[in-house]
Amino acid sequence: MVIAALGVVLSTLLAAAVTTYFDVWTSSRSPVPADRAIHAESEVWWDLTRDVKAVRVAGPVDVGKLERAYPDGDTALDGLVEGGGVYAGMMRIRLTLMNFTKVPVSITGVRARVIDEEPAPKGALLSCGGPQGGVGITRVRIDLGSASKAAQEYDGDDIVGQYPAQEMQLAKQDEPALFDIRVEDGKASYSFVIDVAYTQGTKKGRLVVDDAGKPFRLAPAEGDADATYRCDHTTTRWAKQR
Amino acid sequence: MSGRRVFLLAFFVTGVLVAGLVAVLAPQEPRGTASPATSPGSVPPAEPGGAADGRSRGTGKPILGVSWSSIWSATVPKGEAVPGRVLGTGRCAALHRWATARAAVPRGTAAVAFTLAAPEDRGLVVRSLRVVEGRAIAVPRGRDVECVGADDRTVARGLGLWGKLSLDAPRDLGLSRYARPGATVGGVVETRTTGCSCEWWIEVEVLEGDAPRTVRIDDGGRPFTIAPPVARIGTDAQDATQQYGAADIALARGSVALARGAAAPARGTAATARDAAAPARIPRGSSAHAVRLLEGGAQTVWMAADREVPAVDRITGNLDVPGTVCGRVERVLMAAGARRAGYTTYGLVLADRSPPGPEEAVADVSLRVQKVERPRTEPAQYDCYGGGRSEWQRDTRERTYVELPPDVPDLPVFTAEPLRFHEDRAGAPGTDVLYFGVSPMGPGHLTYHFTIEVTVRTPSGEFTRYTLDDAGRPFVLATRPDGVSPSDGEHTYREIGQRFG
Numbered sequence: 001m002v003i004a005a006l007g008v009v010l011s012t013l014l015a016a017a018v019t020t021y022f023d024v025w026t027s028s029r030s031p032v033p034a035d036r037a038i039h040a041e042s043e044v045w046w047d048l049t050r051d052v053k054a055v056r057v058a059g060p061v062d063v064g065k066l067e068r069a070y071p072d073g074d075t076a077l078d079g080l081v082e083g084g085g086v087y088a089g090m091m092r093i094r095l096t097l098m099n100f101t102k103v104p105v106s107i108t109g110v111r112a113r114v115i116d117e118e119p120a121p122k123g124a125l126l127s128c129g130g131p132q133g134g135v136g137i138t139r140v141r142i143d144l145g146s147a148s149k150a151a152q153e154y155d156g157d158d159i160v161g162q163y164p165a166q167e168m169q170l171a172k173q174d175e176p177a178l179f180d181i182r183v184e185d186g187k188a189s190y191s192f193v194i195d196v197a198y199t200q201g202t203k204k205g206r207l208v209v210d211d212a213g214k215p216f217r218l219a220p221a222e223g224d225a226d227a228t229y230r231c232d233h234t235t236t237r238w239a240k241q242r
Numbered sequence: 243m244s245g246r247r248v249f250l251l252a253f254f255v256t257g258v259l260v261a262g263l264v265a266v267l268a269p270q271e272p273r274g275t276a277s278p279a280t281s282p283g284s285v286p287p288a289e290p291g292g293a294a295d296g297r298s299r300g301t302g303k304p305i306l307g308v309s310w311s312s313i314w315s316a317t318v319p320k321g322e323a324v325p326g327r328v329l330g331t332g333r334c335a336a337l338h339r340w341a342t343a344r345a346a347v348p349r350g351t352a353a354v355a356f357t358l359a360a361p362e363d364r365g366l367v368v369r370s371l372r373v374v375e376g377r378a379i380a381v382p383r384g385r386d387v388e389c390v391g392a393d394d395r396t397v398a399r400g401l402g403l404w405g406k407l408s409l410d411a412p413r414d415l416g417l418s419r420y421a422r423p424g425a426t427v428g429g430v431v432e433t434r435t436t437g438c439s440c441e442w443w444i445e446v447e448v449l450e451g452d453a454p455r456t457v458r459i460d461d462g463g464r465p466f467t468i469a470p471p472v473a474r475i476g477t478d479a480q481d482a483t484q485q486y487g488a489a490d491i492a493l494a495r496g497s498v499a500l501a502r503g504a505a506a507p508a509r510g511t512a513a514t515a516r517d518a519a520a521p522a523r524i525p526r527g528s529s530a531h532a533v534r535l536l537e538g539g540a541q542t543v544w545m546a547a548d549r550e551v552p553a554v555d556r557i558t559g560n561l562d563v564p565g566t567v568c569g570r571v572e573r574v575l576m577a578a579g580a581r582r583a584g585y586t587t588y589g590l591v592l593a594d595r596s597p598p599g600p601e602e603a604v605a606d607v608s609l610r611v612q613k614v615e616r617p618r619t620e621p622a623q624y625d626c627y628g629g630g631r632s633e634w635q636r637d638t639r640e641r642t643y644v645e646l647p648p649d650v651p652d653l654p655v656f657t658a659e660p661l662r663f664h665e666d667r668a669g670a671p672g673t674d675v676l677y678f679g680v681s682p683m684g685p686g687h688l689t690y691h692f693t694i695e696v697t698v699r700t701p702s703g704e705f706t707r708y709t710l711d712d713a714g715r716p717f718v719l720a721t722r723p724d725g726v727s728p729s730d731g732e733h734t735y736r737e738i739g740q741r742f743g
Contacts, residue, residue: 003245007252015260037301039357039428041400047564047739094563096398098428100301100357100462137738139562167559174335175570176398178563193422208424 037100038171038198040209044216045092046074046129053077054127056189056219057085061124063229063238073128073231073238080126086189088125089221093181095209097196099171107169107177108204109197110151112142116191120219126238127221128231140179142194144186144218151181171198189219298366298450300459302356302443304348304466306338307392308403308432310484312353314338314392315472316346317382324385324494330713331533332576334389334490335396347382350434350471355397356444356459357428360421364451368419373407373433376441376465388475391483391490395573397430404429409438409468414447433468441465477529478593478671486589486675488533491713527595527671532694532710534717535587535637536572542634543572543626546687546720547580550622558626558735565741568626575624581689583623583682584722587637590676590696590710597663597672598700606697607656607676610709612716613691614648614684621687621720625734629741636679643679646690646719661698682721691716 046053055077070076081087099105140163142151151163160166171177181194193216194209210216228241306314314334318324318341328337360366405415421427431444443466444459460466475493483491553574561567590607597603636643644655655678663672682690694710694717711717724731 003249004252007249008256011253011256012260015257037357039398039401039426041398041428043400045741047741049740096400098355098357098396098398098401100303100355137562139560139738167556169560174339174396176396178566179560180563193425206424207426208422210422210425213420213422213427 038105038200038205038207039098039100040196040207041096041098042194042209042211042216043094043096044087044211045094047092048074048129050131051092052089052127052130052221054088054125054221055080055085056088056121056125056221056225057083057123058121059123060226061126061229063126063240067237071236073126073235076238077126077128086121086217086219088120088185088219089127090182090184091216091218093183093194093216095177095179095181095194095196097169097171097177097198097207099173099176101200102173103200104173105171105177105198105200107171107196108164108199109195110140110142110163110179110181111195112144112149112183112192113195113208114144114149114190114192115215118189118191120189120223122224122226124227124229125221125225126229126231128235138180138182141182141184143184144190144192145184146186149192183216183218185218185220185222187220189217191215191217298358298360298448298455298457300356300358300444300446300457302354302459302461302466304342304461305353305355305397305430306334306389306394307353308430310391310393312392313474313476313481314353314389315349315351315386315474316341316388317349317384317386317469317472318344318346319382319384320344321384324387326714329492329494330715331491332489332536332573333492334392335394335573336577337387337389337492337494338394341387345467346387347379347439347467347469349386349469350436351432352434352442352466352468353392353394353430353432354444354459354466355394355401355428355430357426358421358446358448358457358459359426360423361450362424365423366421366427367449368417368421368427368446369449370414370416370447371404371431372412372414372445373409373431374443374445375409375412375438376443378438378440379467379469381439382469386472386475386495388493388495389490390476390480390493391488393490402429404431406432406434409433409435409440409442433466435468435470437470439469441467477531478595479529479531479591479673482591482593482671482673482675483531483533483589486533486591487535488589489536491531493713528593528698528706530590530592530696530698530708530710532588532590532696532717534582535589536569542628543568543575543624544582544584544722545572545575545580545624546583546617546621546689546722547575547578547624548617548619548621551575551578551580551624553578554624554733561735562738564629564737564739567735567737568628571624571626571735580624581718581720583621583720585634585636585643585679585681586719587640587677587679588694588717590678590694591673592661592663592675592696592698593671593673594663595671597665598661600662601660603661603663603698603700604658605656605661605676606654606658606695606699607678608695609644609646609653609655609680609692610695611646611651611653611690611692615689615691617687617689623722623724623731623733625729625731627734627736629737637677639677640679641676643681646680646682646692648684648688648690652695658699680719682719684721686723687721689718689720691718693717 153160153165169177229238696708
């Protein structure tokens with residue numbers, strides 16, 4: 001009987017030890033749902049050494065008041081958008097795609113999707129910045145005036161193909177995927193989001209990216225404006241062009 | 243039956259019974275859903291994060307910290323020694339990966355990044371968030387590790403801090419965040435505790451379309467963990483380096499490699515100067531640390547590697563992301579064992595809890611060369627110029643610079659340099675920083691290994707002497723024979739465009 005009891009005890013101890021390791025082993029392999037562990041952040045910005053940053057507002061604008069209220073043209077433009085204006089011409093959208101899983105994610109497609117369309121506001125157009133010498137290369141661009149609005153890859157001014165033509169972006173657990181997209185205006189004032197298609201292992205997924213809960217908005221810089229203004233080279237004063 | 247047979251019969255029968263029990267009770271791995279695996283004994287989740295299709299889901303992961311001023315402190319259970327390759331300057335990401343893979347428990351504070359995905363057909367509004375205390379766990383015993391400058395690079399830059407919440411005094415954080423159908427919304431939360439040694443998770447109250455739900459966010463199915471704080475490992479000087487653009491510092495308590503240098507300076511008075519190797523007493527309250535400043539802090543990336551590093555090609559395939567490329571290139575090269583080459587700015591930070599007044603202390607600083615070696619094969623040189631920079635400019639904060647020749651074992655940098663300690667805020671240790679440049683010289687490719695010798699002296703004759711190195715190893719600096727601002731090498735890259743702010 002003692003021998004039997006010893007056998008039971010030893011077996012139980014062994015089983016307990018095995019179970020503990022088994023528990024640890026399976027827990028460490030618990031899966032994260034692959035199709036919902038990608039996160040996207042977006043940021044709208046301009047490179048004032050190569051881009052023209054512009055805003056269209058409905059109605060006239062008092063540039064004297066702008067000069068007093070804002071320290072420079074750049075922040076004045078942002079203030080006008082907060083007050084209801086729309087960025088115009090072009091914008092850069094930096095996309096950061098963060099992968100919460102161990103399995104790398106390939107970004108297989110990027111395209112703009114228009115969700116609302118309006119004619120450009122008729123009032124004033126204000127702009128700052130512009131190319132200052134050589135470096136104007138933008139690798140990835142979306143033209144809102146095109147039919148497909150898919151991201152295209154460029155080599156200088158030559159179009160190479162629809163993304164991904166040269167370099168497929170990967171989002172890995174230890175390094176998010178990052179790319180800057182230069183978005184160019186179309187014929188109307190568009191509200192849009194960006195659809196990102198991705199693949200993880202054998203699973204395909206789609207992610208919608210917007211501007212912190214709101215759609216991106218871009219108006220045309222060409223076309224009828226009642227008045228146009230440019231910042232001067234110190235970006236603190238506005239000069240009327242027309 | 244014989245005794246042996248009885249034993250064996252009992253053993254095997256019990257084994258079969260227990261195995262059967264384990265098979266029935268063991269965690270079932272769900273496939274393709276977000277239901278967390280529950281191990282026997284743990285608290286079941288309030289709401290599995292999206293068991294059915296078309297529902298919002300949440301995912302979280304523990305991260306290093308929320309900003310460059312964060313400190314990450316954790317205990318790795320089981321006393322496995324922390325390997326040297328995850329300790330030292332710029333190694334926090336590696337230390338965090340190593341420790342997290344061994345179920346490290348954060349001490350005092352725990353930072354978590356998370357994402358919530360809206361279903362394809364409905365928008366998601368996040369209305370509130372709280373942290374929930376789970377089952378108690380034993381206070382972890384093992385190796386304490388720490389990261390100074392715990393800025394987590396795996397986290398997207400736009401992922402904002404939603405709140406710093408206490409597990410000891412839980413409250414609901416009211417929010418109004420929106421994700422349109424198919425989109426994600428996410429953030430970072432920092433939890434802290436003074437007494438809880440426990441599991442924990444995040445619960446968010448959301449509106450999915452019109453339907454209110456509670457979504458649990460945890461670590462891929464398992465709760466996060468946290469335990470009460472432990473004593474700091476890093477020194478005041480190491481903390482202070484972070485505000486000057488230094489790399490993060492990965493530390494482990496009691497690590498032999500860190501016992502020299504800044505942690506055990508020698509102190510004495512002029513009378514014992516002759517016997518300066520014997521410390522009169524172990525000082526408290528003063529510390530020193532020296533760092534090479536990183537690309538983000540104004541230096542271009544110039545590095546020499548023993549062999550080509552293909553990972554750099556993948557990063558530099560996309561140079562049109564200004565402000566990010568050179569930093570990534572530098573991190574990849576450092577992880578591959580490459581060393582800094584050419585003119586380099588170092589920052590020497592001194593900290594003291596009862597600092598001498600202005601005009602009271604001076605410092606002598608010199609470089610002690612331990613070794614000069616010539617690589618056996620020609621190193622691969624990498625250059626990266628960020629944000630509109632096309633050539634090198636001396637850092638204007640430098641007080642001086644020195645040229646490091648191969649035949650001088652002790653090179654003075656500062657002699658009787660006046661120190662002026664200042665406190666950033668009341669009660670903080672006084673700090674001062676000395677920037678200096680080092681230009682390694684020599685015929686052909688050489689690699690210098692050196693320590694930085696610092697003596698802080700006061701007029702009364704008291705002195706404190708430090709031998710500073712790079713977390714247990716000498717500083718390493720290679721020469722750059724192809725000129726001060728190399729511009730057209732095989733691995734010379736320039737970021738396109740400029741980011742402001």
